[in-house]
Amino acid sequence: MDFNFTEEQTMLRDMLSRYLADTYTFDARQKVVHGGKGWNPAVWQAFAEELGVLGAPFAEAHGGLGGGAIENMVVMEEMGRAIVLEPYLSTVVIGGGALKHVGGAIADAVIPGIIAGTTRIAFAAYEPQGRFYLNDLTTTLKGGLLNGQKAVVEGAAHATHLLVTARTGGAQRDAGGVALLLIPADAKGITRRDYLTVHGTSASEVYFENVAVGAEHVLREEALPLIEAVVDEATAAVCAEACGVLKVLHATTLDYAKQRKQFGKAIGDFQVIQHRLVDMFMEVEQAVSMTMMATLKVDTAERSAAVSMAKAKVGKAAKFVGQNAVQVHGGIGITQELAVGHYFKRATLIENLFGSVDFHLSRYEGIALAA
Amino acid sequence: MDLNFSAEDNAFRDEVRAFIRDHYPAYLNEKIHEGEEMAKEDFLAWHKVLHQKGWIVPAWPTEYGGTGWTATQRYIWSEETAAADTVRLMPFGLSMVGPVIYTFGTPEQKAKFLPRILSGEDWWCQGYSEPGAGSDLASLRTRAERFTGDDGKEYYRVNGQKTWTTMAQHADWGFFLVRTDTTAKIQEGISFLLIDMKTPGITVRPIITLGGEHEVNEVWLEDVIVPVENRVFHENKGWTCAKFLLAHERTGIAGVAASKRNVERIKDVARKTEDGGEALMANPFFKRKVAELEVDLAALEYTELRTLAGESSGKGPGPESSLLKIKGTEIQQRLTELALEAAGTYGAPYFRSMGEGDNSFAVGPDSARRTAPVYFNMRKTSIYGGSNEIQRNIIAKMVLGL
Numbered sequence: 001m002d003f004n005f006t007e008e009q010t011m012l013r014d015m016l017s018r019y020l021a022d023t024y025t026f027d028a029r030q031k032v033v034h035g036g037k038g039w040n041p042a043v044w045q046a047f048a049e050e051l052g053v054l055g056a057p058f059a060e061a062h063g064g065l066g067g068g069a070i071e072n073m074v075v076m077e078e079m080g081r082a083i084v085l086e087p088y089l090s091t092v093v094i095g096g097g098a099l100k101h102v103g104g105a106i107a108d109a110v111i112p113g114i115i116a117g118t119t120r121i122a123f124a125a126y127e128p129q130g131r132f133y134l135n136d137l138t139t140t141l142k143g144g145l146l147n148g149q150k151a152v153v154e155g156a157a158h159a160t161h162l163l164v165t166a167r168t169g170g171a172q173r174d175a176g177g178v179a180l181l182l183i184p185a186d187a188k189g190i191t192r193r194d195y196l197t198v199h200g201t202s203a204s205e206v207y208f209e210n211v212a213v214g215a216e217h218v219l220r221e222e223a224l225p226l227i228e229a230v231v232d233e234a235t236a237a238v239c240a241e242a243c244g245v246l247k248v249l250h251a252t253t254l255d256y257a258k259q260r261k262q263f264g265k266a267i268g269d270f271q272v273i274q275h276r277l278v279d280m281f282m283e284v285e286q287a288v289s290m291t292m293m294a295t296l297k298v299d300t301a302e303r304s305a306a307v308s309m310a311k312a313k314v315g316k317a318a319k320f321v322g323q324n325a326v327q328v329h330g331g332i333g334i335t336q337e338l339a340v341g342h343y344f345k346r347a348t349l350i351e352n353l354f355g356s357v358d359f360h361l362s363r364y365e366g367i368a369l370a371a
Numbered sequence: 372m373d374l375n376f377s378a379e380d381n382a383f384r385d386e387v388r389a390f391i392r393d394h395y396p397a398y399l400n401e402k403i404h405e406g407e408e409m410a411k412e413d414f415l416a417w418h419k420v421l422h423q424k425g426w427i428v429p430a431w432p433t434e435y436g437g438t439g440w441t442a443t444q445r446y447i448w449s450e451e452t453a454a455a456d457t458v459r460l461m462p463f464g465l466s467m468v469g470p471v472i473y474t475f476g477t478p479e480q481k482a483k484f485l486p487r488i489l490s491g492e493d494w495w496c497q498g499y500s501e502p503g504a505g506s507d508l509a510s511l512r513t514r515a516e517r518f519t520g521d522d523g524k525e526y527y528r529v530n531g532q533k534t535w536t537t538m539a540q541h542a543d544w545g546f547f548l549v550r551t552d553t554t555a556k557i558q559e560g561i562s563f564l565l566i567d568m569k570t571p572g573i574t575v576r577p578i579i580t581l582g583g584e585h586e587v588n589e590v591w592l593e594d595v596i597v598p599v600e601n602r603v604f605h606e607n608k609g610w611t612c613a614k615f616l617l618a619h620e621r622t623g624i625a626g627v628a629a630s631k632r633n634v635e636r637i638k639d640v641a642r643k644t645e646d647g648g649e650a651l652m653a654n655p656f657f658k659r660k661v662a663e664l665e666v667d668l669a670a671l672e673y674t675e676l677r678t679l680a681g682e683s684s685g686k687g688p689g690p691e692s693s694l695l696k697i698k699g700t701e702i703q704q705r706l707t708e709l710a711l712e713a714a715g716t717y718g719a720p721y722f723r724s725m726g727e728g729d730n731s732f733a734v735g736p737d738s739a740r741r742t743a744p745v746y747f748n749m750r751k752t753s754i755y756g757g758s759n760e761i762q763r764n765i766i767a768k769m770v771l772g773l
Binding site: 126128129130131132133136151152172173193195196197198199203205261262263264267270272273319323326327330331333334335336337341342344345348349351352356358361362 | 500503504505506507510534535578579580581583587644645646647648651654656657708711712715716717718719720721734735736743744746747748750751753754755758759760763
């Protein structure tokens, strides 16, 4: 039993943390948000070239730092602390994660580009009718042609590749007959409608019309187990991001409660506020514990149950901590002026990302509580 | 005790329903639905229809324009307007400063201001909160110094800053709490002033909230000259008006009828939203949350009805109205949580232009549009009008005697 980070992991965290504190200030971030592109390419290049952080979970043979799920957790928590917009999750955790599972020539070909910052991947999996179900697919791959629509694909507008799930056989919600594809984002027959998300990233509705897909683009034919594994890893990573977001929300609120005076004293002197801050603190600590637990089990047979437990707990924590951070701040908490509101927005979106609290509780019940 | 409506009540309901059907400007709802900016005329369109009919202030005493409806009729009115999803009337004149003026104002003030509130000619805003005076409203520092003008008349010179001033960008008049005595105990040096928003020295600056809305403002007052005749009630006794107004504001704040409408809307959305091959409404967890909301909403509704019955028997809104404010806003907030949850993946898109051109177009189902901004926006309800923590303090002190 060991919850300590290695020296390398600590260095990775400190380096990224320092870089973000120095350059990824709230004002700098808001400038990017108002620019309307959803990301800053210069930051991405710095991640690749100055920090080497895009190689964190990849093998040294590919030019990476030789890490894995724990390195992703370290990086994602820092991303959360600075509410970073750039697509580490979709490119490194999801795209890179799928390639690591598949291995072989395609991994050798694509991963070095991810590490260099030149290859960016968007995850086109969820569909308008499919809610949080990865198997609920109407996008089809038949006779080498891809047709269908994907919903709210984050980062598609600035991706070089799309990681696409498509049905090659079976009925709409069958587990079998689901393929995972990696196709160029500018392939003929792909159109998009781009928009900003509430968080400030870009996302798109992506439409496929007779997009030619060769065998070299198919990462796996029967891919649902792989897709679920990748999304579980991504969910654990998002839990880590949430931990960063929630720690900042709690720290900012604690600080505010000490500074803000009403009725002749700091509002933090009132017991009702003290207890609220204590409840928030307990939620944050449990979210951190569950995130570590899930991250450490992500390569074991308990993966799905552990990840769903963690996401259910983190989703509840995100709601509680976010809402109370705003409540303790009062009106200033729901303005665009202070960072706290923007952390609250991110916490809120994380609640439903890769499945709501109900979705993950149900999934956990299905795995662990079969009658 | 009787929960049934009389034949007269049912006839009244038919009359109200027909009136709304025939006269409500329905284009307003399309505008709101499309997320379009509402202009001042839009906010006033329904107001003017009701003013013409004589139904703009049902709760006011008849001598000032009230309808003389019974509590039951007023309840029917709120139910029917909510069922028809009519736009909210701006409360600042109708249910805030209006009652203060007819209760505490001089005959001249009543004659000057009340008709223009009814007609919608004057748009009012509320100058209460300050950057340093939120929950602790009585600590407000905006200063009003009295002086005799060159014309021999009495004036106040007002300096200070107000914040969270809703819709001040449209306002013709504002009602302000100002400090007229800095030596007295803090509640005893406050006066209630009516200020023409076109007076030199007033600056209104927008505050943009998380959903991108411009609802609230900072209002700066720099050497603003206000005639003493624009003070309501005695000098240094404005806190009495302030407390009266806040208790009045709280009773309307429960929002039962609107929440009922929103429960129906969420059920409708959940019936049409797919969830793993079934309707989301068939998901036992989602359904349970809707059921809990309906139970809590019924509890709020019957508590409000009991309070209203108490009021019409002459008790007036008391500290019990804090219960309605707390429970009402909690329900309003839970409804927005549930709407966002129902939206699923499609809760994430942001449809409002951020000043860099308009990128609003339809993505995902209509019902999901703006669920996140509305959720963010509704966090204000447990903060404004006296935060829910302050409301609990009021109940603890005034009701429970703690």
